[in-house]
Amino acid sequence: MKCKTLILVLxxxxxxILSCDNDDYEPLYAxxxxxxxxxxxxxxxxxxxxxxxxxxxxxxxxxxxQRPGQRVITTFQFLENDRRQQTIxxxxxxxxxTKEFFPEPTQAESDSLGNDPVEVDDVWTGGxxxxxxxxxxxxxxxxxxxxxxxxxxxxxxxKGYVRLEFRHNQNGDGRESLATSYISLPLGSLADAPGxxxxxxxxDGNQHTWTLQKKDSDTARSLNTAGAVRLE
Numbered sequence: 001m002k003c004k005t006l007i008l009v010l011x012x013x014x015x016x017i018l019s020c021d022n023d024d025y026e027p028l029y030a031x032x033x034x035x036x037x038x039x040x041x042x043x044x045x046x047x048x049x050x051x052x053x054x055x056x057x058x059x060x061x062x063x064x065x066q067r068p069g070q071r072v073i074t075t076f077q078f079l080e081n082d083r084r085q086q087t088i089x090x091x092x093x094x095x096x097x098t099k100e101f102f103p104e105p106t107q108a109e110s111d112s113l114g115n116d117p118v119e120v121d122d123v124w125t126g127g128x129x130x131x132x133x134x135x136x137x138x139x140x141x142x143x144x145x146x147x148x149x150x151x152x153x154x155x156x157x158x159k160g161y162v163r164l165e166f167r168h169n170q171n172g173d174g175r176e177s178l179a180t181s182y183i184s185l186p187l188g189s190l191a192d193a194p195g196x197x198x199x200x201x202x203x204d205g206n207q208h209t210w211t212l213q214k215k216d217s218d219t220a221r222s223l224n225t226a227g228a229v230r231l232e
Contacts, residue, residue, distance in 0.1 A: 028075050028091060032223060034127050035060065035070040042066065044074065044088075047126035052088045055079055059090045071096035071129060071184035073223050097183045097231040098129075101152035101164070113149050114169025117203045119178070123212050124220050128191065129184040131220065132166065132198070136181060139174030146170055146231050148183050150198070152190075161211070162193045166200035181231055182223075 033046035042057045060066050072095060076088040105113060122133040136146055147169040157163055187193075198210040 026077050028077060029088075030073070030075045030223065032071070032073045032096075032126065032131070032220065034129075035065060035068055035072060037068050044072065045127065050086075052076075052086055055087050055089045059093050063093050063095045065093060065095040069098065069186075071098040071127075071131075071182075073182070094182075096131075097148060097181070099149070099183070099185060101185050102149045102167075103152060104154055105151060110167075112169070113151070113167040114147060114171075115201055116168045116170035117201045117205065118148075118166060118168045119203045120166065120198065120200055120208070120210055121180070122220055123196070123198055123210050125187065125191075125212075125214070126220070127184075129186055130164075130190075130196065131182065131184050133180065133182055133220065133223070134166070134200075135178045135203075136168060136170065137173070137175035137177070137203070138170075138179045139176045140179075142173055144171050144173035146173065146181075148181070148231050150183065150185055156193075157197055159195065160193075161195040161197050162190055164196055164198045166198055168200075183231070 031044075031046045031048060033044040036043045036045050036051070042054045042060055043051055044054065045051045054060065057066065060072075063072075065072050072093055074090055074094070075092040076090050079087050079089060102109075102113070117137070119135040120132060121135060122131075124131050130150075132150070134148075138144070138146070149167045151165040151167060153163040153165065155163070193214065195211065195213040198212070200208055200210070202208045
């Protein structure tokens with residue numbers, strides 16, 4: 001079992017099989033979903049629609065991802081390679097930063113949110129969440145905690161799209177390499193919005209805008225959890 005070390009790829013299909021198609025191997029599946037709990041058993045509600053029970057929650061707890069509503073990216077195996085059992089064993093897990101949209105900030109709050117650059121690689125909706133894949137400069141193994149937030153502005157743009165702003169506080173970390181990270185934000189009443197515009201300061205020092213139309217927003221292009229930084 002591993003926490004946030006394996007490169008995962010998820011396309012439009014239900015789950016992507018990562019292992020070779022060979023009778024000597026039990027296939028590995030990858031997916032993004034939300035942690036849930038029923039009675040005393042943990043489950044993951046995958047964005048594909050399947051709700052699968054965990055045979056063992058040790059890795060979930062080890063990664064600090066056991067809170068219901070926590071978003072995760074994971075690879076897993078079905079027990080005895082039988083999908084009909086609807087029970088899985090976690091092989092690898094990445095704990096996705098999961099938090100609410102930040103309301104219109106005061107000047108003091110805006111300063112604390114930071115304005116350090118990022119590179120946004122993908123934005124999509126899934127599982128009732130807005131999901132953002134992004135890269136941040138970092139010094140490997142420095143242990144610095146980065147802070148990421150998404151501001152929701154009160155007024156929409158001229159198309160009725162919800163205006164969002166990605167804010168990043170690097171907390172004094174260095175810039176020796178780039179690390180891929182994720183943030184998921186519950187949509188709530190925004191689920192019916194026609195689209196979103198996300199502005200952010202790019203690594204090139206310029207302001208960028210990512211426009212997301214609802215009809216194009218239901219699948220991540222890929223999921224890469226290698227070298228992620230610690231986020232709050």
